[in-house]
Amino acid sequence: xxxxxxxxxxxxxxxxxxxxxxxxxxxxxxxxxxxxxxxxxxxxxxxxxxxxxxxxxxxxxxxxxxxxxxxxxxxxxxxxxxxxxxxxxxxxxxxxxxxxxxxxxxxxxxxxxxxxxxxxxxxxxxxxxxxxxxxxxxxxxxxxxxxxxxxxxxxxxxxxxxxxxxxxxxxxxxxxxxxxxxxxxxxxxxxxxxxxxxxxxxxxxxxxxxxxxxxxxxxxxxxxxxxxxxxxxxxxxxxxxxxxxxxxxxxxxxxxxxxxxxxxxxxxxxxxxxxxxxxxxxxxxxxxxxxxxxxxxxxxxxxxxxxxxxxxxxxxxxxxxx
Amino acid sequence: xxxxxxxxxxxxxxxxxxxxxxxxxxxxxxxxxxxxxxxxxxxxxxxxxxxxxxxxxxxxxxxxxxxxxxxxxxxxxxxxxxxxxxxxxxxxxxxxxxxxxxxxxxxxxxxxxxxxxxxxxxxxxxxxxxxxxxxxxxxxxxxxxxxxxxxxxxxxxxxxxxxxxxxxxxxxxxxxxxxxxxxxxxxxxxxxxxxxxxxxxxxxxxxxxxxxxxxxxxxxxxxxxxxxxxxxxxxxxxxxxxxxxxxxxxxxxxxxxxxxxxxxxxxxxxxxxxxxxxxxxxxxxxxxxxxxxxxxxxxxxxxxxxxxxxxxxxxxxxxxxxxxx
Numbered sequence: 210x211x212x213x214x215x216x217x218x219x220x221x222x223x224x225x226x227x228x229x230x231x232x233x234x235x236x237x238x239x240x241x242x243x244x245x246x247x248x249x250x251x252x253x254x255x256x257x258x259x260x261x262x263x264x265x266x267x268x269x270x271x272x273x274x275x276x277x278x279x280x281x282x283x284x285x286x287x288x289x290x291x292x293x294x295x296x297x298x299x300x301x302x303x304x305x306x307x308x309x310x311x312x313x314x315x316x317x318x319x320x321x322x323x324x325x326x327x328x329x330x331x332x333x334x335x336x337x338x339x340x341x342x343x344x345x346x347x348x349x350x351x352x353x354x355x356x357x358x359x360x361x362x363x364x365x366x367x368x369x370x371x372x373x374x375x376x377x378x379x380x381x382x383x384x385x386x387x388x389x390x391x392x393x394x395x396x397x398x399x400x401x402x403x404x405x406x407x408x409x410x411x412x413x414x415x416x417x418x419x420x421x422x423x424x425x426x427x428x429x430x431x432x433x434x435x436x437x438x439x440x441x442x443x444x445x446x447x448x449x450x451x452x453x454x455x456x457x458x459x460x461x462x463x464x465x466x467x468x469x470x471x472x473x474x475x476x477x478x479x480x481x482x483x484x485x486x487x488x489x490x491x492x493x494x495x496x497x498x499x500x501x502x503x504x505x506x507x508x509x510x511x512x513x514x515x516x517x518x519x520x521x522x523x524x525x526x527x528x529x530x531x
Numbered sequence: 532x533x534x535x536x537x538x539x540x541x542x543x544x545x546x547x548x549x550x551x552x553x554x555x556x557x558x559x560x561x562x563x564x565x566x567x568x569x570x571x572x573x574x575x576x577x578x579x580x581x582x583x584x585x586x587x588x589x590x591x592x593x594x595x596x597x598x599x600x601x602x603x604x605x606x607x608x609x610x611x612x613x614x615x616x617x618x619x620x621x622x623x624x625x626x627x628x629x630x631x632x633x634x635x636x637x638x639x640x641x642x643x644x645x646x647x648x649x650x651x652x653x654x655x656x657x658x659x660x661x662x663x664x665x666x667x668x669x670x671x672x673x674x675x676x677x678x679x680x681x682x683x684x685x686x687x688x689x690x691x692x693x694x695x696x697x698x699x700x701x702x703x704x705x706x707x708x709x710x711x712x713x714x715x716x717x718x719x720x721x722x723x724x725x726x727x728x729x730x731x732x733x734x735x736x737x738x739x740x741x742x743x744x745x746x747x748x749x750x751x752x753x754x755x756x757x758x759x760x761x762x763x764x765x766x767x768x769x770x771x772x773x774x775x776x777x778x779x780x781x782x783x784x785x786x787x788x789x790x791x792x793x794x795x796x797x798x799x800x801x802x803x804x805x806x807x808x809x810x811x812x813x814x815x816x817x818x819x820x821x822x823x824x825x826x827x828x829x830x831x832x833x834x835x836x837x838x839x840x841x842x843x844x845x846x847x848x849x850x851x852x853x854x855x856x
Binding site: 448 | 546547549550553554557558560561562563668669671672673674675676677680681683684687793794797798801812813816817819824827828831832835836
């Protein structure tokens with residue numbers, strides 16, 4: 210009898226004997242990989258799915274808008290200064306005749322890109338630091354966690370704002386690196402805690418006794434087992450980064466001209482007067498909608514990956530209430 | 532408990548110093564305080580620039596400058612700004628403005644946040660629960676500067692439709708205000724409404740989410756059922772046994788919430804023209820002023836650590852197990 214025989218046997222037998230709730234639950238998920246299960250749970254969550262669709266649509270819209278929008282971001286309409294929304298200028302125009310729609314799309318694209326890139330870089334730093342600190346322990350652990358504590362004392366907004374004069378006139382990629390440099394600490398702490406327990410598990414011990422080098426153990430055995438948490442954390446970081454980036458840009462400490470982000474647009478739009486609300490309301494709405502969408506995706510992912518999580522239990526209670 | 536709290540305090544003071552040193556060094560590395568002077572037209576003579584450099588101690592190593600600055604701070608002297616005014620003279624006024632905003636905002640935020648969270652948990656899946664949940668999600672997704680702007684815009688509309696200046700959104704008092712105590716109080720409150728609301732809304736949204744889920748966990752617990760089985764009314768069981776337990780995790784959150792508040796406070800002060808510490812930080816960075824930046828950083832670090840320490844104290848008060856450690 211081979212191993213595959215055994216599993217196939219179990220798979221076919223489960224539905225037939227589904228008499229207790231536990232077996233029924235097994236039957237529901239029999240023959241489905243974990244990935245598919247997570248996907249199914251995620252798609253069932255209407256808010257999360259809506260968030261994902263909205264986010265993808267917003268990104269596509271911002272990327273393709275030059276193809277169909279009547280005005281480009283660097284065009285000036287000298288016949289329409291400070292006009293409200295119209296058929297030609299969907300979001301209105303600014304004091305110098307710029308089209309607010311084109312500007313908003315450009316800012317939206319930059320803000321979303323910065324959020325996604327930062328989250329991607331920060332998860333790499335967090336997993337390396339967290340897994341090494343947890344796996345090696347000792348002075349590596351103490352040193353790394355001391356750095357984490359130190360960076361957590363100061364709000365990252367303050368540190369980046371202090372460094373920002375060095376950014377004047379430089380590339381926005383540098384700004385992304387800076388954001389990522391101060392976004393990984395909490396995730397690293399959580400991953401370290403998980404590594405501490407994973408390190409004592411049998412499969413990790415087995416790998417170690419077989420002589421696998423630490424780097425390989427971390428890469429092949431520890432990180433894959435924390436993947437679900439890392440995915441959730443990426444979404445949280447995306448949302449938090451977009452808020453931080455727009456805030457910094459609002460003060461001029463973030464994205465530098467000629468680049469624009471939603472933050473700089475809102476600042477420019479609200480600088481002179483509040484009686485021309487289209488200058489900042491549209492960028493503001495786009496900003497809130499994107500962050501809201503990201504947050505819904507994060508919540509949905511958490512429920513899909515970890516059924517024991519808060520709202521998972523909530524749904525169970527709801528079922529009991531009926 | 533005293534030893535536990537004392538150990539935490541020592542740890543916090545050390546972190547405070549290192550954090551301030553970090554900010555001081557970063558500012559010293561990236562700022563260019565004489566840059567503005569050199570850009571003057573006609574350019575000032577080299578001797579003036581050298582004198583300024585010597586005065587600001589720009590040519591000494593950064594640790595030496597930090598120690599010199601810290602030595603002054605211990606004696607109550609926070610150094611001079613780049614335009615030669617004393618940092619120490621302006622400091623108390625700025626701290627007063629910021630703390631007033633922070634404290635009122637926090638107290639209002641925590642009080643309403645806890646009430647909203649508990650109400651949401653008790654009336655789960657009722658209309659009011661959905662309303663507060665959606666509301667806090669939207670507020671948590673809105674940056675503070677946008678929230679402030681929207682409130683300002685709303686106030687403008689209200690003022691226009693009322694035909695009077697009901698809500699004021701620049702400054703903390705009317706400049707050159709003359710009047711009795713009652714009129715002065717009304718004037719202050721008119722100025723206070725919007726900034727406090729901006730700060731408090733975020734705090735309410737943040738705390739109520741956690742309070743709701745903490746309360747939900749407690750609502751399903753055995754000890755609450757036992758308390759009711761012993762004959763306590765539901766109301767008494769909820770508030771005497773339930774709420775106390777549900778408040779424990781909130782004590783830890785308080786420290787994080789305060790960090791959030793400080794960043795938010797910077798925007799709020801800036802938008803509503805309050806000359807507090809956050810406003811000063813933005814000014815300091817824009818003017819390449821190292822002393823102002825270091826002073827504000829020290830203030831922020833002290834605030835974060837005091838709130839961290841306070842949350843330790845609350846934790847120890849609420850959870851007897853911590854006290855025994």
